[in-house]
Amino acid sequence: MSMKNDPVFLPSLELREKGHWRKQQIPNLLNFQMRFAVYVPENLERPAPVLYHLGGMLCSEQTFIQKSGFQRWAAHYGIIVVSPDVCPRVNLGVDNNTIEANGESYYVNAVKKPWSKNFQMYSYVNEELPSIIQENFNVNKDKQSIMGHSMGGHGALISALKNPGKFRSVSALAPVCNPSQSPGIQVILKCYFGDDLKTMEKWDSTCLVADYKGPELNILIHQGYNDVHKDDLGLENFISACKKAGIAASINIEEGYDHGFYFISTFIEQHYHHHAKFLCDS
Amino acid sequence: MSMKNDPVFLPSLELREKGHWRKQQIPNLLNFQMRFAVYVPENLERPAPVLYHLGGMLCSEQTFIQKSGFQRWAAHYGIIVVSPDVCPRVNLGVDNNTIEANGESYYVNAVKKPWSKNFQMYSYVNEELPSIIQENFNVNKDKQSIMGHSMGGHGALISALKNPGKFRSVSALAPVCNPSQSPGIQVILKCYFGDDLKTMEKWDSTCLVADYKGPELNILIHQGYNDVHKDDLGLENFISACKKAGIAASINIEEGYDHGFYFISTFIEQHYHHHAKFLCDS
Numbered sequence: 001m002s003m004k005n006d007p008v009f010l011p012s013l014e015l016r017e018k019g020h021w022r023k024q025q026i027p028n029l030l031n032f033q034m035r036f037a038v039y040v041p042e043n044l045e046r047p048a049p050v051l052y053h054l055g056g057m058l059c060s061e062q063t064f065i066q067k068s069g070f071q072r073w074a075a076h077y078g079i080i081v082v083s084p085d086v087c088p089r090v091n092l093g094v095d096n097n098t099i100e101a102n103g104e105s106y107y108v109n110a111v112k113k114p115w116s117k118n119f120q121m122y123s124y125v126n127e128e129l130p131s132i133i134q135e136n137f138n139v140n141k142d143k144q145s146i147m148g149h150s151m152g153g154h155g156a157l158i159s160a161l162k163n164p165g166k167f168r169s170v171s172a173l174a175p176v177c178n179p180s181q182s183p184g185i186q187v188i189l190k191c192y193f194g195d196d197l198k199t200m201e202k203w204d205s206t207c208l209v210a211d212y213k214g215p216e217l218n219i220l221i222h223q224g225y226n227d228v229h230k231d232d233l234g235l236e237n238f239i240s241a242c243k244k245a246g247i248a249a250s251i252n253i254e255e256g257y258d259h260g261f262y263f264i265s266t267f268i269e270q271h272y273h274h275h276a277k278f279l280c281d282s
Numbered sequence: 283m284s285m286k287n288d289p290v291f292l293p294s295l296e297l298r299e300k301g302h303w304r305k306q307q308i309p310n311l312l313n314f315q316m317r318f319a320v321y322v323p324e325n326l327e328r329p330a331p332v333l334y335h336l337g338g339m340l341c342s343e344q345t346f347i348q349k350s351g352f353q354r355w356a357a358h359y360g361i362i363v364v365s366p367d368v369c370p371r372v373n374l375g376v377d378n379n380t381i382e383a384n385g386e387s388y389y390v391n392a393v394k395k396p397w398s399k400n401f402q403m404y405s406y407v408n409e410e411l412p413s414i415i416q417e418n419f420n421v422n423k424d425k426q427s428i429m430g431h432s433m434g435g436h437g438a439l440i441s442a443l444k445n446p447g448k449f450r451s452v453s454a455l456a457p458v459c460n461p462s463q464s465p466g467i468q469v470i471l472k473c474y475f476g477d478d479l480k481t482m483e484k485w486d487s488t489c490l491v492a493d494y495k496g497p498e499l500n501i502l503i504h505q506g507y508n509d510v511h512k513d514d515l516g517l518e519n520f521i522s523a524c525k526k527a528g529i530a531a532s533i534n535i536e537e538g539y540d541h542g543f544y545f546i547s548t549f550i551e552q553h554y555h556h557h558a559k560f561l562c563d564s
Protein backbone atom coordinates (compact mmCIF):
# COMPACT_ATOMS: atom_id res chain seq x y z
CA MET A 1 0.00 0.00 0.00
CA SER A 2 1.46 3.32 -0.97
CA MET A 3 -0.84 6.24 -1.03
CA LYS A 4 1.95 8.72 -1.56
CA ASN A 5 2.90 7.05 -4.80
CA ASP A 6 -0.60 6.31 -5.95
CA PRO A 7 -2.99 8.74 -4.41
CA VAL A 8 -6.58 8.82 -5.55
CA PHE A 9 -7.48 12.46 -5.90
CA LEU A 10 -11.14 13.16 -6.28
CA PRO A 11 -11.45 16.26 -8.40
CA SER A 12 -15.04 16.72 -7.35
CA LEU A 13 -13.91 17.10 -3.78
CA GLU A 14 -11.61 20.06 -4.13
CA LEU A 15 -12.41 22.79 -1.70
CA ARG A 16 -11.77 26.14 -0.08
CA GLU A 17 -8.07 26.94 -0.15
CA LYS A 18 -7.72 24.14 -2.63
CA GLY A 19 -7.56 21.53 0.08
CA HIS A 20 -8.02 18.08 -1.34
CA TRP A 21 -9.38 14.71 -0.41
CA ARG A 22 -7.94 11.33 -0.88
CA LYS A 23 -9.64 8.01 -0.64
CA GLN A 24 -8.22 4.55 -0.55
CA GLN A 25 -9.11 0.94 -0.19
CA ILE A 26 -6.69 -1.44 1.47
CA PRO A 27 -6.96 -4.80 3.18
CA ASN A 28 -6.59 -4.44 6.96
CA LEU A 29 -7.08 -6.01 10.35
CA LEU A 30 -10.82 -5.97 9.75
CA ASN A 31 -10.26 -8.49 6.96
CA PHE A 32 -12.13 -6.16 4.71
CA GLN A 33 -11.28 -3.25 2.45
CA MET A 34 -12.18 -0.07 4.29
CA ARG A 35 -12.84 3.38 2.88
CA PHE A 36 -11.99 6.63 4.56
CA ALA A 37 -11.83 10.27 3.56
CA VAL A 38 -9.05 12.67 4.50
CA TYR A 39 -9.18 16.45 4.30
CA VAL A 40 -5.80 18.14 3.97
CA PRO A 41 -5.74 21.94 4.13
CA GLU A 42 -3.51 23.58 1.56
CA ASN A 43 -0.19 25.23 2.31
CA LEU A 44 0.64 23.33 5.49
CA GLU A 45 4.11 24.44 6.47
CA ARG A 46 4.76 21.80 9.10
CA PRO A 47 3.26 18.58 10.37
CA ALA A 48 -0.37 19.36 11.06
CA PRO A 49 -2.64 18.34 13.91
CA VAL A 50 -5.18 15.67 13.05
CA LEU A 51 -8.81 15.30 14.09
CA TYR A 52 -10.63 11.98 13.67
CA HIS A 53 -14.36 12.12 13.06
CA LEU A 54 -16.45 9.01 13.72
CA GLY A 55 -19.86 8.88 12.03
CA GLY A 56 -23.15 7.56 13.33
CA MET A 57 -25.36 4.68 12.24
CA LEU A 58 -26.33 4.62 8.56
CA CYS A 59 -23.52 7.01 7.71
CA SER A 60 -20.50 6.33 5.54
CA GLU A 61 -17.14 8.05 5.21
CA GLN A 62 -18.93 10.53 2.91
CA THR A 63 -21.73 11.72 5.17
CA PHE A 64 -19.77 14.00 7.45
CA ILE A 65 -17.67 15.49 4.66
CA GLN A 66 -20.74 16.27 2.56
CA LYS A 67 -23.14 17.59 5.16
CA SER A 68 -21.37 19.10 8.16
CA GLY A 69 -19.54 22.05 6.62
CA PHE A 70 -16.48 21.35 8.83
CA GLN A 71 -14.11 22.27 5.99
CA ARG A 72 -14.35 25.98 6.70
CA TRP A 73 -12.94 25.41 10.19
CA ALA A 74 -10.44 22.72 9.32
CA ALA A 75 -9.04 25.07 6.68
CA HIS A 76 -9.09 28.01 9.10
CA TYR A 77 -7.13 26.15 11.78
CA GLY A 78 -4.97 24.01 9.50
CA ILE A 79 -6.21 20.69 10.84
CA ILE A 80 -6.10 17.43 8.85
CA VAL A 81 -9.42 15.61 9.23
CA VAL A 82 -9.95 11.87 8.88
CA SER A 83 -13.42 10.44 8.37
CA PRO A 84 -13.52 6.61 8.31
CA ASP A 85 -16.50 4.55 7.29
CA VAL A 86 -18.49 3.38 10.33
CA CYS A 87 -18.17 -0.39 9.86
CA PRO A 88 -16.99 -3.06 7.46
CA ARG A 89 -19.58 -3.42 4.68
CA VAL A 90 -19.19 -7.16 4.75
CA ASN A 91 -21.95 -9.66 4.05
CA LEU A 92 -21.93 -12.06 6.97
CA GLY A 93 -24.81 -14.07 5.62
CA VAL A 94 -27.09 -13.02 8.43
CA ASP A 95 -30.50 -11.63 7.68
CA ASN A 96 -31.13 -8.15 6.39
CA ASN A 97 -32.14 -6.65 9.69
CA THR A 98 -28.86 -7.36 11.38
CA ILE A 99 -26.08 -5.08 12.15
CA GLU A 100 -23.80 -4.85 9.17
CA ALA A 101 -26.73 -4.09 6.90
CA ASN A 102 -27.59 -1.13 9.05
CA GLY A 103 -24.18 0.45 9.14
CA GLU A 104 -23.44 -0.21 12.79
CA SER A 105 -20.33 -1.30 14.66
CA TYR A 106 -20.35 0.76 17.84
CA TYR A 107 -16.61 1.07 17.33
CA VAL A 108 -15.95 -1.97 19.55
CA ASN A 109 -13.97 -5.17 19.09
CA ALA A 110 -16.52 -7.98 18.77
CA VAL A 111 -15.73 -11.32 20.42
CA LYS A 112 -18.64 -13.44 19.16
CA LYS A 113 -18.78 -15.13 15.76
CA PRO A 114 -19.49 -14.26 13.03
CA TRP A 115 -18.80 -10.62 14.02
CA SER A 116 -15.38 -11.14 15.56
CA LYS A 117 -13.67 -11.70 12.20
CA ASN A 118 -14.45 -8.26 10.76
CA PHE A 119 -15.93 -6.10 13.46
CA GLN A 120 -12.77 -4.91 15.19
CA MET A 121 -13.52 -1.25 14.65
CA TYR A 122 -12.02 -0.07 17.94
CA SER A 123 -8.59 -1.39 17.02
CA TYR A 124 -8.97 -0.16 13.47
CA VAL A 125 -9.81 3.39 14.55
CA ASN A 126 -7.25 3.55 17.35
CA GLU A 127 -4.33 1.67 15.84
CA GLU A 128 -4.38 0.76 12.18
CA LEU A 129 -6.02 3.86 10.77
CA PRO A 130 -3.78 6.33 12.69
CA SER A 131 -0.71 4.43 11.57
CA ILE A 132 -1.85 4.62 7.94
CA ILE A 133 -2.49 8.33 8.36
CA GLN A 134 0.88 8.95 10.01
CA GLU A 135 2.68 7.06 7.25
CA ASN A 136 0.96 8.86 4.42
CA PHE A 137 0.11 12.37 5.52
CA ASN A 138 2.11 15.14 7.08
CA VAL A 139 0.52 14.86 10.53
CA ASN A 140 1.95 15.70 13.92
CA LYS A 141 1.33 12.48 15.81
CA ASP A 142 1.53 14.28 19.14
CA LYS A 143 -1.41 16.46 18.23
CA GLN A 144 -4.46 14.37 17.65
CA SER A 145 -8.04 14.69 18.82
CA ILE A 146 -11.23 12.77 18.20
CA MET A 147 -14.90 13.54 17.82
CA GLY A 148 -18.07 11.88 16.60
CA HIS A 149 -21.83 11.94 16.21
CA SER A 150 -24.30 9.60 17.90
CA MET A 151 -22.79 6.08 17.71
CA GLY A 152 -19.61 7.85 16.62
CA GLY A 153 -19.77 10.09 19.67
CA HIS A 154 -19.73 6.93 21.74
CA GLY A 155 -16.76 5.74 19.68
CA ALA A 156 -14.91 8.99 20.31
CA LEU A 157 -15.59 8.96 24.06
CA ILE A 158 -14.50 5.35 24.61
CA SER A 159 -11.41 5.92 22.48
CA ALA A 160 -10.39 8.86 24.66
CA LEU A 161 -11.28 7.12 27.92
CA LYS A 162 -9.45 3.89 27.06
CA ASN A 163 -6.29 5.70 25.91
CA PRO A 164 -5.36 8.30 28.53
CA GLY A 165 -3.21 11.04 27.04
CA LYS A 166 -3.53 9.84 23.45
CA PHE A 167 -6.00 12.52 22.37
CA ARG A 168 -5.62 16.16 23.35
CA SER A 169 -9.37 16.67 23.35
CA VAL A 170 -12.57 14.76 22.64
CA SER A 171 -15.96 16.00 21.56
CA ALA A 172 -19.28 14.52 20.65
CA LEU A 173 -22.60 15.56 19.14
CA ALA A 174 -25.54 13.63 20.57
CA PRO A 175 -23.33 10.75 21.70
CA VAL A 176 -24.49 7.37 22.93
CA CYS A 177 -23.08 7.60 26.47
CA ASN A 178 -24.35 4.58 28.36
CA PRO A 179 -25.12 1.82 25.84
CA SER A 180 -25.00 -1.04 28.36
CA GLN A 181 -28.09 0.47 30.00
CA SER A 182 -30.06 1.10 26.81
CA PRO A 183 -32.33 -1.86 25.96
CA GLY A 184 -32.31 -0.95 22.26
CA ILE A 185 -28.53 -0.79 22.04
CA GLN A 186 -28.01 -3.84 24.26
CA VAL A 187 -29.63 -5.90 21.50
CA ILE A 188 -26.81 -4.86 19.19
CA LEU A 189 -24.02 -5.24 21.73
CA LYS A 190 -25.24 -8.76 22.54
CA CYS A 191 -24.44 -9.73 18.95
CA TYR A 192 -20.84 -8.74 19.57
CA PHE A 193 -20.41 -9.81 23.21
CA GLY A 194 -23.18 -12.24 24.11
CA ASP A 195 -25.10 -11.69 27.32
CA ASP A 196 -22.10 -10.72 29.41
CA LEU A 197 -22.93 -7.31 30.90
CA LYS A 198 -19.44 -6.96 32.38
CA THR A 199 -17.89 -7.07 28.91
CA MET A 200 -20.37 -4.53 27.61
CA GLU A 201 -19.41 -2.19 30.41
CA LYS A 202 -15.81 -2.15 29.18
CA TRP A 203 -17.13 -0.36 26.09
CA ASP A 204 -19.39 2.08 27.89
CA SER A 205 -18.30 5.69 28.53
CA THR A 206 -20.39 6.08 31.65
CA CYS A 207 -18.74 2.99 33.16
CA LEU A 208 -15.28 3.86 31.88
CA VAL A 209 -15.34 7.38 33.27
CA ALA A 210 -15.63 6.03 36.82
CA ASP A 211 -12.20 4.43 36.57
CA TYR A 212 -10.47 7.00 34.37
CA LYS A 213 -7.01 8.00 35.47
CA GLY A 214 -5.03 10.25 33.24
CA PRO A 215 -4.62 13.81 32.03
CA GLU A 216 -7.55 16.17 31.45
CA LEU A 217 -9.84 14.77 28.76
CA ASN A 218 -11.13 18.16 27.55
CA ILE A 219 -14.60 16.91 26.77
CA LEU A 220 -17.17 18.95 24.82
CA ILE A 221 -20.66 17.56 24.22
CA HIS A 222 -23.74 18.99 22.51
CA GLN A 223 -27.15 17.36 22.53
CA GLY A 224 -30.42 18.62 21.06
CA TYR A 225 -33.13 19.18 23.62
CA ASN A 226 -35.60 17.79 21.08
CA ASP A 227 -33.51 14.70 20.25
CA VAL A 228 -35.97 11.82 19.81
CA HIS A 229 -33.21 9.36 20.72
CA LYS A 230 -32.53 11.12 24.02
CA ASP A 231 -33.59 8.15 26.13
CA ASP A 232 -31.16 5.86 24.34
CA LEU A 233 -28.25 8.28 24.62
CA GLY A 234 -27.98 8.24 28.41
CA LEU A 235 -26.31 11.64 28.71
CA GLU A 236 -27.63 12.23 32.23
CA ASN A 237 -25.97 9.06 33.46
CA PHE A 238 -22.72 10.17 31.88
CA ILE A 239 -22.95 13.58 33.53
CA SER A 240 -23.56 11.97 36.92
CA ALA A 241 -20.62 9.63 36.45
CA CYS A 242 -18.35 12.53 35.46
CA LYS A 243 -19.38 14.50 38.53
CA LYS A 244 -18.81 11.53 40.80
CA ALA A 245 -15.38 10.92 39.30
CA GLY A 246 -14.46 14.60 39.34
CA ILE A 247 -14.01 14.73 35.59
CA ALA A 248 -14.73 18.07 33.90
CA ALA A 249 -16.91 18.13 30.81
CA SER A 250 -18.60 20.96 28.92
CA ILE A 251 -22.15 19.72 28.28
CA ASN A 252 -24.58 21.79 26.23
CA ILE A 253 -28.25 21.00 25.72
CA GLU A 254 -29.65 23.02 22.83
CA GLU A 255 -33.33 23.79 22.71
CA GLY A 256 -35.07 23.28 19.37
CA TYR A 257 -32.45 20.93 17.95
CA ASP A 258 -32.77 17.26 17.15
CA HIS A 259 -30.43 14.41 16.25
CA GLY A 260 -29.94 15.26 12.59
CA PHE A 261 -27.38 16.82 10.34
CA TYR A 262 -28.63 20.38 10.68
CA PHE A 263 -27.87 20.04 14.37
CA ILE A 264 -24.35 18.96 13.44
CA SER A 265 -23.79 21.67 10.86
CA THR A 266 -24.94 24.28 13.36
CA PHE A 267 -22.58 23.31 16.19
CA ILE A 268 -19.60 22.00 14.22
CA GLU A 269 -17.98 25.42 14.47
CA GLN A 270 -17.92 25.28 18.27
CA HIS A 271 -16.34 21.83 18.17
CA TYR A 272 -13.54 23.07 15.95
CA HIS A 273 -12.91 26.07 18.20
CA HIS A 274 -12.74 23.59 21.10
CA HIS A 275 -10.28 21.21 19.48
CA ALA A 276 -8.17 24.06 18.11
CA LYS A 277 -7.55 25.27 21.68
CA PHE A 278 -5.71 22.01 22.36
CA LEU A 279 -4.33 21.18 18.92
CA CYS A 280 -3.19 24.56 17.65
CA ASP A 281 -1.86 26.24 20.77
CA SER A 282 1.87 25.98 20.18
CA MET B 283 -54.27 24.78 0.13
CA SER B 284 -53.44 26.45 3.40
CA MET B 285 -49.97 26.15 4.67
CA LYS B 286 -50.52 28.54 7.49
CA ASN B 287 -53.22 26.33 8.92
CA ASP B 288 -51.56 23.07 8.13
CA PRO B 289 -47.83 23.53 7.99
CA VAL B 290 -45.56 20.53 7.70
CA PHE B 291 -42.71 21.15 10.08
CA LEU B 292 -39.78 18.84 9.66
CA PRO B 293 -38.17 18.45 13.05
CA SER B 294 -35.05 17.04 11.44
CA LEU B 295 -34.54 20.31 9.64
CA GLU B 296 -34.30 22.66 12.57
CA LEU B 297 -31.26 24.81 12.45
CA ARG B 298 -29.08 27.64 13.66
CA GLU B 299 -31.14 30.27 15.41
CA LYS B 300 -33.96 27.76 15.43
CA GLY B 301 -34.96 28.63 11.88
CA HIS B 302 -37.22 26.00 10.44
CA TRP B 303 -38.20 24.43 7.19
CA ARG B 304 -41.57 23.67 5.76
CA LYS B 305 -42.43 21.41 2.92
CA GLN B 306 -45.63 20.95 1.03
CA GLN B 307 -47.18 19.14 -1.84
CA ILE B 308 -49.91 20.82 -3.84
CA PRO B 309 -51.35 20.41 -7.33
CA ASN B 310 -50.24 23.28 -9.59
CA LEU B 311 -49.92 24.58 -13.10
CA LEU B 312 -47.42 21.83 -13.81
CA ASN B 313 -50.25 19.33 -13.37
CA PHE B 314 -48.10 17.58 -10.84
CA GLN B 315 -47.50 17.82 -7.11
CA MET B 316 -44.29 19.72 -6.55
CA ARG B 317 -42.05 19.78 -3.53
CA PHE B 318 -40.05 22.73 -2.31
CA ALA B 319 -38.14 23.63 0.83
CA VAL B 320 -38.29 26.97 2.59
CA TYR B 321 -35.85 28.27 5.16
CA VAL B 322 -37.27 30.88 7.52
CA PRO B 323 -34.82 32.55 9.93
CA GLU B 324 -36.12 32.94 13.47
CA ASN B 325 -37.17 36.22 15.01
CA LEU B 326 -38.03 38.09 11.83
CA GLU B 327 -39.48 41.39 12.93
CA ARG B 328 -40.86 42.48 9.59
CA PRO B 329 -41.50 41.06 6.14
CA ALA B 330 -38.22 39.50 5.07
CA PRO B 331 -36.42 39.52 1.75
CA VAL B 332 -36.57 36.27 -0.18
CA LEU B 333 -33.94 34.50 -2.25
CA TYR B 334 -34.90 31.74 -4.68
CA HIS B 335 -32.35 29.01 -5.31
CA LEU B 336 -32.66 26.87 -8.44
CA GLY B 337 -30.83 23.54 -8.38
CA GLY B 338 -28.95 21.76 -11.14
CA MET B 339 -29.55 18.48 -12.94
CA LEU B 340 -29.98 15.41 -10.74
CA CYS B 341 -30.72 17.61 -7.74
CA SER B 342 -33.94 17.82 -5.77
CA GLU B 343 -35.32 20.44 -3.38
CA GLN B 344 -33.14 18.76 -0.71
CA THR B 345 -29.73 18.95 -2.35
CA PHE B 346 -28.96 22.61 -1.84
CA ILE B 347 -30.34 22.71 1.70
CA GLN B 348 -28.30 19.69 2.73
CA LYS B 349 -24.98 20.39 1.07
CA SER B 350 -24.37 24.09 0.53
CA GLY B 351 -24.23 25.43 4.09
CA PHE B 352 -26.18 28.54 3.03
CA GLN B 353 -28.12 28.56 6.32
CA ARG B 354 -25.37 30.35 8.18
CA TRP B 355 -25.68 33.32 5.84
CA ALA B 356 -29.45 33.29 5.42
CA ALA B 357 -29.72 33.37 9.23
CA HIS B 358 -27.08 36.10 9.45
CA TYR B 359 -28.85 38.38 6.97
CA GLY B 360 -32.45 37.39 7.80
CA ILE B 361 -33.30 36.15 4.32
CA ILE B 362 -36.05 33.62 3.60
CA VAL B 363 -34.76 31.02 1.13
CA VAL B 364 -36.88 28.96 -1.24
CA SER B 365 -35.48 25.84 -2.88
CA PRO B 366 -37.88 24.20 -5.37
CA ASP B 367 -37.39 20.80 -6.93
CA VAL B 368 -35.83 21.09 -10.40
CA CYS B 369 -38.60 19.46 -12.45
CA PRO B 370 -41.87 17.55 -12.18
CA ARG B 371 -41.07 13.93 -11.30
CA VAL B 372 -43.72 12.72 -13.68
CA ASN B 373 -43.56 9.51 -15.66
CA LEU B 374 -44.23 10.48 -19.26
CA GLY B 375 -43.86 6.95 -20.51
CA VAL B 376 -40.73 7.78 -22.47
CA ASP B 377 -37.64 5.66 -22.09
CA ASN B 378 -35.37 5.81 -19.10
CA ASN B 379 -32.71 7.91 -20.68
CA THR B 380 -34.96 10.84 -21.35
CA ILE B 381 -35.26 14.04 -19.54
CA GLU B 382 -37.67 13.59 -16.67
CA ALA B 383 -35.75 10.57 -15.45
CA ASN B 384 -32.62 12.64 -15.23
CA GLY B 385 -34.02 15.51 -13.23
CA GLU B 386 -33.87 18.12 -15.96
CA SER B 387 -36.24 20.89 -17.02
CA TYR B 388 -33.95 23.80 -17.87
CA TYR B 389 -36.57 25.97 -16.19
CA VAL B 390 -38.32 26.62 -19.51
CA ASN B 391 -41.90 26.30 -20.69
CA ALA B 392 -42.00 23.36 -23.08
CA VAL B 393 -44.19 23.61 -26.17
CA LYS B 394 -43.86 20.09 -27.58
CA LYS B 395 -45.84 17.08 -26.39
CA PRO B 396 -45.58 15.15 -24.14
CA TRP B 397 -43.46 17.70 -22.23
CA SER B 398 -45.77 20.69 -22.59
CA LYS B 399 -48.33 19.33 -20.12
CA ASN B 400 -46.02 19.26 -17.12
CA PHE B 401 -42.77 20.98 -18.02
CA GLN B 402 -43.75 24.61 -17.46
CA MET B 403 -41.05 25.25 -14.91
CA TYR B 404 -40.37 28.83 -15.95
CA SER B 405 -43.91 29.88 -15.14
CA TYR B 406 -43.91 27.79 -12.00
CA VAL B 407 -40.74 29.38 -10.68
CA ASN B 408 -41.61 32.93 -11.73
CA GLU B 409 -45.34 33.06 -11.03
CA GLU B 410 -46.97 30.24 -9.11
CA LEU B 411 -44.24 29.52 -6.60
CA PRO B 412 -43.67 33.19 -5.63
CA SER B 413 -47.40 33.65 -5.16
CA ILE B 414 -47.54 30.59 -2.86
CA ILE B 415 -44.59 31.97 -0.92
CA GLN B 416 -46.09 35.44 -0.65
CA GLU B 417 -49.38 34.02 0.59
CA ASN B 418 -47.85 31.78 3.20
CA PHE B 419 -44.67 33.38 4.46
CA ASN B 420 -43.85 36.78 5.81
CA VAL B 421 -41.90 37.93 2.76
CA ASN B 422 -41.35 41.41 1.39
CA LYS B 423 -42.42 40.97 -2.21
CA ASP B 424 -40.43 44.01 -3.27
CA LYS B 425 -37.22 42.41 -2.09
CA GLN B 426 -36.56 39.25 -4.00
CA SER B 427 -33.48 37.87 -5.69
CA ILE B 428 -32.64 34.65 -7.48
CA MET B 429 -29.66 32.37 -7.84
CA GLY B 430 -28.84 28.88 -9.04
CA HIS B 431 -26.26 26.27 -9.87
CA SER B 432 -25.49 24.86 -13.33
CA MET B 433 -28.87 24.29 -15.05
CA GLY B 434 -30.32 26.30 -12.15
CA GLY B 435 -27.86 29.11 -12.84
CA HIS B 436 -29.30 29.23 -16.34
CA GLY B 437 -32.78 29.30 -14.78
CA ALA B 438 -31.82 32.18 -12.53
CA LEU B 439 -30.25 34.21 -15.35
CA ILE B 440 -33.17 33.82 -17.77
CA SER B 441 -35.64 34.62 -14.99
CA ALA B 442 -33.82 37.87 -14.25
CA LEU B 443 -33.35 38.77 -17.91
CA LYS B 444 -36.96 38.07 -18.88
CA ASN B 445 -38.39 40.07 -15.94
CA PRO B 446 -36.61 43.43 -15.76
CA GLY B 447 -36.82 44.90 -12.28
CA LYS B 448 -38.41 41.84 -10.67
CA PHE B 449 -35.26 40.63 -8.93
CA ARG B 450 -32.91 42.98 -7.11
CA SER B 451 -29.93 40.78 -7.93
CA VAL B 452 -29.10 37.52 -9.65
CA SER B 453 -26.22 35.15 -9.12
CA ALA B 454 -25.09 31.83 -10.47
CA LEU B 455 -22.52 29.15 -9.76
CA ALA B 456 -21.24 27.44 -12.89
CA PRO B 457 -24.32 28.46 -14.90
CA VAL B 458 -25.29 27.18 -18.32
CA CYS B 459 -25.10 30.49 -20.19
CA ASN B 460 -25.58 29.73 -23.85
CA PRO B 461 -27.55 26.47 -24.17
CA SER B 462 -28.71 27.06 -27.74
CA GLN B 463 -25.07 26.80 -28.82
CA SER B 464 -24.20 23.69 -26.81
CA PRO B 465 -24.75 20.51 -28.85
CA GLY B 466 -25.27 18.43 -25.69
CA ILE B 467 -27.92 20.76 -24.28
CA GLN B 468 -29.59 21.33 -27.68
CA VAL B 469 -30.56 17.64 -27.61
CA ILE B 470 -32.59 18.34 -24.47
CA LEU B 471 -34.06 21.64 -25.63
CA LYS B 472 -35.19 19.99 -28.87
CA CYS B 473 -37.45 17.74 -26.78
CA TYR B 474 -39.17 20.84 -25.46
CA PHE B 475 -39.09 23.08 -28.53
CA GLY B 476 -38.42 20.95 -31.59
CA ASP B 477 -35.77 22.07 -34.05
CA ASP B 478 -36.66 25.75 -33.94
CA LEU B 479 -33.46 27.56 -32.98
CA LYS B 480 -35.28 30.89 -32.70
CA THR B 481 -37.47 29.54 -29.92
CA MET B 482 -34.47 28.13 -28.09
CA GLU B 483 -32.81 31.52 -28.21
CA LYS B 484 -35.70 33.02 -26.24
CA TRP B 485 -34.53 30.85 -23.35
CA ASP B 486 -30.84 31.57 -23.67
CA SER B 487 -29.11 34.13 -21.42
CA THR B 488 -26.47 35.01 -23.95
CA CYS B 489 -29.15 35.82 -26.52
CA LEU B 490 -31.43 37.55 -24.01
CA VAL B 491 -28.72 39.82 -22.69
CA ALA B 492 -28.33 41.45 -26.11
CA ASP B 493 -31.88 42.83 -25.94
CA TYR B 494 -32.10 43.48 -22.21
CA LYS B 495 -33.58 46.82 -21.26
CA GLY B 496 -34.21 47.54 -17.63
CA PRO B 497 -32.57 48.40 -14.34
CA GLU B 498 -29.16 47.10 -13.28
CA LEU B 499 -29.22 43.30 -13.05
CA ASN B 500 -26.50 43.04 -10.38
CA ILE B 501 -25.06 39.80 -11.70
CA LEU B 502 -22.52 37.71 -9.81
CA ILE B 503 -21.11 34.53 -11.36
CA HIS B 504 -18.51 32.02 -10.18
CA GLN B 505 -17.14 29.21 -12.30
CA GLY B 506 -14.45 26.65 -11.45
CA TYR B 507 -11.40 26.85 -13.67
CA ASN B 508 -11.32 23.04 -13.58
CA ASP B 509 -14.98 22.59 -14.40
CA VAL B 510 -15.24 19.58 -16.73
CA HIS B 511 -18.49 20.96 -18.14
CA LYS B 512 -16.85 24.27 -19.07
CA ASP B 513 -17.40 23.80 -22.80
CA ASP B 514 -21.13 23.26 -22.30
CA LEU B 515 -21.55 26.27 -20.03
CA GLY B 516 -20.64 28.92 -22.59
CA LEU B 517 -19.56 31.54 -20.07
CA GLU B 518 -17.22 33.26 -22.51
CA ASN B 519 -20.06 33.85 -24.94
CA PHE B 520 -22.13 35.32 -22.14
CA ILE B 521 -19.30 37.64 -21.11
CA SER B 522 -18.89 38.84 -24.70
CA ALA B 523 -22.62 39.46 -25.01
CA CYS B 524 -22.66 41.42 -21.74
CA LYS B 525 -19.75 43.56 -22.87
CA LYS B 526 -21.39 44.24 -26.21
CA ALA B 527 -24.67 45.19 -24.54
CA GLY B 528 -22.93 47.29 -21.88
CA ILE B 529 -24.27 45.14 -19.05
CA ALA B 530 -22.13 44.88 -15.93
CA ALA B 531 -21.46 41.49 -14.39
CA SER B 532 -19.00 40.30 -11.76
CA ILE B 533 -17.46 37.13 -13.21
CA ASN B 534 -15.02 35.06 -11.17
CA ILE B 535 -13.08 32.07 -12.46
CA GLU B 536 -11.65 30.08 -9.56
CA GLU B 537 -8.58 27.96 -10.09
CA GLY B 538 -8.68 24.46 -8.63
CA TYR B 539 -12.45 24.24 -8.40
CA ASP B 540 -14.80 22.05 -10.36
CA HIS B 541 -18.55 21.80 -10.89
CA GLY B 542 -19.44 20.03 -7.64
CA PHE B 543 -20.93 20.80 -4.28
CA TYR B 544 -17.66 21.64 -2.56
CA PHE B 545 -17.31 24.43 -5.12
CA ILE B 546 -20.78 25.63 -4.12
CA SER B 547 -20.22 25.37 -0.38
CA THR B 548 -16.99 27.32 -0.75
CA PHE B 549 -18.43 30.30 -2.62
CA ILE B 550 -21.96 30.38 -1.21
CA GLU B 551 -20.83 32.95 1.35
CA GLN B 552 -19.86 35.42 -1.35
CA HIS B 553 -23.21 34.99 -3.06
CA TYR B 554 -25.06 35.82 0.14
CA HIS B 555 -22.91 38.90 0.73
CA HIS B 556 -23.76 39.93 -2.84
CA HIS B 557 -27.53 39.48 -2.53
CA ALA B 558 -27.59 41.05 0.93
CA LYS B 559 -26.21 44.27 -0.57
CA PHE B 560 -29.40 44.59 -2.61
CA LEU B 561 -31.93 42.88 -0.35
CA CYS B 562 -30.95 44.12 3.09
CA ASP B 563 -29.87 47.68 2.48
CA SER B 564 -32.80 49.59 3.92
